[in-house]
Amino acid sequence: MPRAMPPLAAQFAQQVDKALLIAEIGERIRISSPRGSVAWRELHPARLEVLYEMAYLRIFMLWESYLEESFLRYLCGYSTTVGLASLINPPQKTLAAARTAMLGGRPFVSWSQPTSVEGLCRRFINNGLHELVVKSNRARLEWFTCVRNRVAHGSTHSKSQFDIATMGLLGRRYPGASPGRFLRDWVFGVSPVERWIQSIATEFKNLAAQIVP
Numbered sequence: 001m002p003r004a005m006p007p008l009a010a011q012f013a014q015q016v017d018k019a020l021l022i023a024e025i026g027e028r029i030r031i032s033s034p035r036g037s038v039a040w041r042e043l044h045p046a047r048l049e050v051l052y053e054m055a056y057l058r059i060f061m062l063w064e065s066y067l068e069e070s071f072l073r074y075l076c077g078y079s080t081t082v083g084l085a086s087l088i089n090p091p092q093k094t095l096a097a098a099r100t101a102m103l104g105g106r107p108f109v110s111w112s113q114p115t116s117v118e119g120l121c122r123r124f125i126n127n128g129l130h131e132l133v134v135k136s137n138r139a140r141l142e143w144f145t146c147v148r149n150r151v152a153h154g155s156t157h158s159k160s161q162f163d164i165a166t167m168g169l170l171g172r173r174y175p176g177a178s179p180g181r182f183l184r185d186w187v188f189g190v191s192p193v194e195r196w197i198q199s200i201a202t203e204f205k206n207l208a209a210q211i212v213p
Contacts, residue, residue, distance in 0.1 A: 002077055002078065002079040002084055003076070003077065003078050003079070004078065004079055005070075005073055005078040005079060005080045005212055006073075008066065008069065008070050008073075008208070008212045009205070009208045009209040009211070009212045009213075012062060012063075012066045012204075012205065012208045013205045013208070013209075015062050016059050016062055016201050016204060016205055017201075019055050019058040019059045019062065019201075020055055020059070020197065020198065020201055021055075022051055022054055022055035022058065023048070023051045023052045023054075023055040023183075023184070023197060026043055026047075026048050026051040027048065029043055030043040030048065045184075046180075048180075048184060049178065049180025049181055049183070049184050050180055051180075052179075052180045052183040052184045052195075052197055053151045053179055053180045053183065055183075055197060056147065056148065056151060056179070056183055056197055056200075057148065057151055057152065059197075059200070059201055059204065060112075060144070060145075060148040062204075063111075063204050063208075064111040064112060065111075066208055066211075067111040067117060067130065067211070068102075068109075068111055070130070070208075070211055070212050071102070071120075071121070071124075071130055072095050072098040072099055072102065073095070073098075074087075074125060074128065074129075074130075075087065075091065075092050075098040075101065075102065075124055075125075076091055076092050076093070076094070076095060076097075076098050077091030077092075080212055080213050081213045082129075082213055085125050085128050085129070086125060086126040086127065086128070087124065087125055087126075088123070088124055088125065088126060089101075089124065101124075102120070102124070112145050112148065113142070113145060114134045114135070114137075114138040114141045114142055114145075115138070117130060117131075117134045118131050118134055118135050118138075121134075129210065129211045129212070129213075130211055133207055133210045133211050137207060139168065140168075140169075140203070142165075143164075143165035143166075143168050143169055144165075144200060144203075144204075146158075146161040146162050146164065146165035147162060147165055147166075147179050147182065147183070147200075149161065149162070150162035150165075150177060150179045151179045151180075158177075159177040160177075162177045162179060162182075163177055166182055169196075170187075170188065170196075182196055183195065183196050183197040183200075184196070184197070187199045
């Protein structure tokens with residue numbers, strides 16, 4: 001009898017919310033501190049933006065881990081509310097065996113680039129949810145990856161790709177190609193109000209729920 005998929009999407013959402021607290025706590029401390037106090041001075045906007053970058057790196061890492069761990073369980077024949085995945089090969093007996101098959105002799109696989117994820121999934125599953133969801137949201141996921149890369153790298157290429165991402169997401173560039181400034185910025189025209197890091201986190205959680213319904 002197929003094993004039921006654990007509540008991976010719900011667990012992922014909880015972990016993402018914890019990561020968001022890295023930035024939220026900084027905001028709370030500054031707002032609640034008297035103007036001119038040590039906490040108010042030290043937690044100036046530039047330092048708060050660093051907290052947003054740290055939180056985003058954590059969220060993106062959780063996203064990559066979620067894609068891999070859910071994919072491995074599909075390879076083992078775990079069932080979801082929509083049934084079993086259409087595997088190209090017989091289901092693996094253990095997660096360790098599934099990981100070995102997925103790696104195919106490589107030390108790791110990358111889950112950050114949507115096209116790479118799609119290609120990997122096609123090797124093992126016919127029209128799997130990973131492939132369908134990632135393909136349907138490829139442009140936005142590529143932009144989110146560019147934001148991640150700008151946080152992690154200071155290269156000219158990462159800056160130019162970050163500018164392309166923010167132009168795609170909201171139609172503007174940020175001085176110095178600052179990912180922290182972007183992530184802390186408010187999303188225009190939404191109610192209730194939210195910052196970009198919260199908007200992206202919600203999008204990741206929604207996509208996770210589509211991959212493991």
